[in-house]
Amino acid sequence: MKRKSISFGCLLTLVVLALGFGARSAPTTSAPTEAQAVGEPAYLNCTVRAVDVKTRTVEVITGVGYALRLYRMSVAPACEISVGGSAAELNNIKPGTIVRVRYQPVPAGPKAPPRLMASAIETVSFSESGGVR
Amino acid sequence: MSRAAATFAALTLGAVILCAGCAKPPKPGEPLVGLTPEERALFDRGKARFTTVFTPGTGLGPTFNSDACAECHEDPAVGGRGDEVEVHVSAFMPETGFCDPLVDKGGFVIEQKVTPALHAALGIDSEPLPPDATVAHRTTPDVLGFGLLDAIPDSVILANADPDDRNHDGISGRPNRFFDGRIGRFGRKALVPTLAEFNNGAYAAEMGITSPAVPNEETVGGQPIPAGVDSVPEPEINQEGLDLTNAFVRFLAPPAPEKLSKVEKRGRQLFTEVRCNRCHLPALWTGNNPVRALRYKKVAAYTDLLLHDMGPELADMCLGQASPSEFRTEPLMGLRFSANSEGEGEASFLHDGRAKTVEEAIRMHGGEGAASRDKFAALSEAERAALIKFLESL
Numbered sequence: 277m278k279r280k281s282i283s284f285g286c287l288l289t290l291v292v293l294a295l296g297f298g299a300r301s302a303p304t305t306s307a308p309t310e311a312q313a314v315g316e317p318a319y320l321n322c323t324v325r326a327v328d329v330k331t332r333t334v335e336v337i338t339g340v341g342y343a344l345r346l347y348r349m350s351v352a353p354a355c356e357i358s359v360g361g362s363a364a365e366l367n368n369i370k371p372g373t374i375v376r377v378r379y380q381p382v383p384a385g386p387k388a389p390p391r392l393m394a395s396a397i398e399t400v401s402f403s404e405s406g407g408v409r
Numbered sequence: 410m411s412r413a414a415a416t417f418a419a420l421t422l423g424a425v426i427l428c429a430g431c432a433k434p435p436k437p438g439e440p441l442v443g444l445t446p447e448e449r450a451l452f453d454r455g456k457a458r459f460t461t462v463f464t465p466g467t468g469l470g471p472t473f474n475s476d477a478c479a480e481c482h483e484d485p486a487v488g489g490r491g492d493e494v495e496v497h498v499s500a501f502m503p504e505t506g507f508c509d510p511l512v513d514k515g516g517f518v519i520e521q522k523v524t525p526a527l528h529a530a531l532g533i534d535s536e537p538l539p540p541d542a543t544v545a546h547r548t549t550p551d552v553l554g555f556g557l558l559d560a561i562p563d564s565v566i567l568a569n570a571d572p573d574d575r576n577h578d579g580i581s582g583r584p585n586r587f588f589d590g591r592i593g594r595f596g597r598k599a600l601v602p603t604l605a606e607f608n609n610g611a612y613a614a615e616m617g618i619t620s621p622a623v624p625n626e627e628t629v630g631g632q633p634i635p636a637g638v639d640s641v642p643e644p645e646i647n648q649e650g651l652d653l654t655n656a657f658v659r660f661l662a663p664p665a666p667e668k669l670s671k672v673e674k675r676g677r678q679l680f681t682e683v684r685c686n687r688c689h690l691p692a693l694w695t696g697n698n699p700v701r702a703l704r705y706k707k708v709a710a711y712t713d714l715l716l717h718d719m720g721p722e723l724a725d726m727c728l729g730q731a732s733p734s735e736f737r738t739e740p741l742m743g744l745r746f747s748a749n750s751e752g753e754g755e756a757s758f759l760h761d762g763r764a765k766t767v768e769e770a771i772r773m774h775g776g777e778g779a780a781s782r783d784k785f786a787a788l789s790e791a792e793r794a795a796l797i798k799f800l801e802s803l
Contacts, residue, residue: 305589309624321589325509337512338588341601341610343623346512372507374590400590 307338308347308381314390317380321400322347324373329366334394336377349379349392356396366397374400434665437553437746438486441662443702448660455657458650460487463616468645470617471527471638472520472536472629478611478654481549488661490746491549494762496521498542501727508727514539515630517728518614530635537630543733545725546761547597551743554663555595558710558740559604560695560703563592569690569713580687580777582715585729585737594714597760598728599737605655612646612654619643620651660702664743666709667802676799679792683784688717688738688777711741711803720775725761734776736760741803748801767797 305321312318322336325346332351339345357364369375377397381390435442440452460479463469474495475481481491496519500509510517520536528534538544563584572583584592585599595601601610609622619626621644626634669677680686689711698704716735724734731737739760747756748767757765764770774782785793 323588325512335513337510339512339610340623341606341608341614342518342596343610343613343627344510344512344517344588345625370505370507371502371509372505374586374588402586402590 305338305376307345308379308392312381314381314383317378317395320347320377320379322375322377324369324371324375326371327366327369332366334366334369334377334397336375347392349377349394350382351394351397355394356398358398360399360401369397369399374402376400435662436486437551437664438488439662440660441556441702444660445701448656448700448702451653451656452660455653455655455660456487458654459657463618463645465524465526465639466641468618468639468641470520470522470524471634472627473522473524473617474518474520474615475522476616478616481615482552484551485746488552488658490551490743492757493549495547495549496538497545497547497726497728498539499545499726499728500539500542501733506732508729508731510728511539511542511631513631514542515628516542517726520614520617520627524638526638527629527635530638531629533629539630543726548757548760548762550739551746552658553661553743554708554710555604556659556661556700556703557663557695557706557708558594558693558712558714559659560698560700560706561594561693561708561714562696565693565696566592566594566714570715578687579780580717582688582713582717582738582777583730584714585716585731585735587729593729594737596728597736597739598731599714599716600729600731604659605651608655608658609651612651618645620646621648622651659700663708663710664745664803667745669799669802672795673799673802675792676795676797679788679796680799683788683796684781685785687781688713688715689741690738709742709803712738714738717778718776719778722775723759723773741800744803745801767800768793771797 305319307320320338322338325335325337327334334349334351336347336349337344351366357366357369359368375397377394379392379394382393384391432442440449444452460477462477469476475493479487481493482488484490498511498516498519500511502509515536516539519538522535523533566584570583571581574581587593587600587602591602593600593602595604595607601607609620612618612620613623613627617627624643626639690713691709691711693708693710695703695706695708714737716731716737718734719736720734727733747758755765758767758770759773764773771782771785785796788796
């Protein structure tokens, strides 16, 4: 009986993990656009260029073919950061790391364009992204 | 039916079947065999886009390398190679292994031309080179058969990778990855994952043409474009224009295989014997594809689409995960166009055109290519000539 409930628990865990993985790999990533509404969250897969722990900002790079773009993002105080699946601090994110960022534009003042705020940063494992084209 | 009539019918049928089997292979710049009428129509309309010449009034620039796709990809036909040499930059951080494409300083493509309006505003004739950047030059390859390269599954590329040289053959290919983590295959450093992205990015990076895929203009050395210099509203080309351009490039036929002479056949044998084929894989296979003409096709590209360390002599810039000395195995299909160039400029080989002959290019191989280079050097003069003859037939 106990063995059966363990098996069921394992199965349930596997299902939850599978669903979780599907949900993680499913969101399409999109670079910031002027049309993106303030507060509207989006995901971006990109490479970290620089991390400034003092000002809590990151610079990330992505693009289309040879047309690359650099984005500067503020890192929210409550930003969820994970490296290799484990919780981490901002200073654990190194230049050259490929990450998935959840971000949203936030107001930056009456005349300034909205700035980008990262609310989650996680490193991307290659096995996860290997087959995605 | 009389016996004569039956014989005539049988002969006619036989002739029809024979003719179908002997259809002339496509010439350079012609479409793949087996396209549907609709795909063929897209190819023809796409060719018109590929050859469209842009002006500042239609969105060109303000920084650019060329005013039309076909201005560079032109020899021996539209979609072929060109004599233009680009300037790319990056900065490699050896302590971390990070490669900075210097986007904040205008990298990594440094456009060599500017519009009159930008010249008037800033007094420059090309995008400025970032200080302390590693500068690399890149020749213009042909794009014939690139739709087939695009149709090769990632799994095929990964299957040939051996990053830790576990088979101890001295060759350790590994894939490059784009900045978002996807496996790359296009470009001399195998940075770009798909042909469509390569084309869409080229509109922006090579011609300064914005599109739904790349809606913002390039910077000028990392600085915004001065006000009033480019008054054409974004996007400067619409999605249909991108789709048609992509259809043309995707449906371009690869160079048709030539009938090999006895000497060339011997050269093909030597190509294997000196182990050039370890990186320049003679064939890859496409996977399932919505386009029948691209589905499950053998591609005689002579590449593994992987990065290989080519040694310090050839090293220049880094890009993505590729270190300065790592380059994608250059596809050898279409090498005959460089070797027998009748267009502008002299023949040139390797990523930056430093080799003036095929033999020179082979002798410049270092790193993982050094063993094959040495085996080539040890061949007799006649054998070397045969191998080169074979390469020049591709």
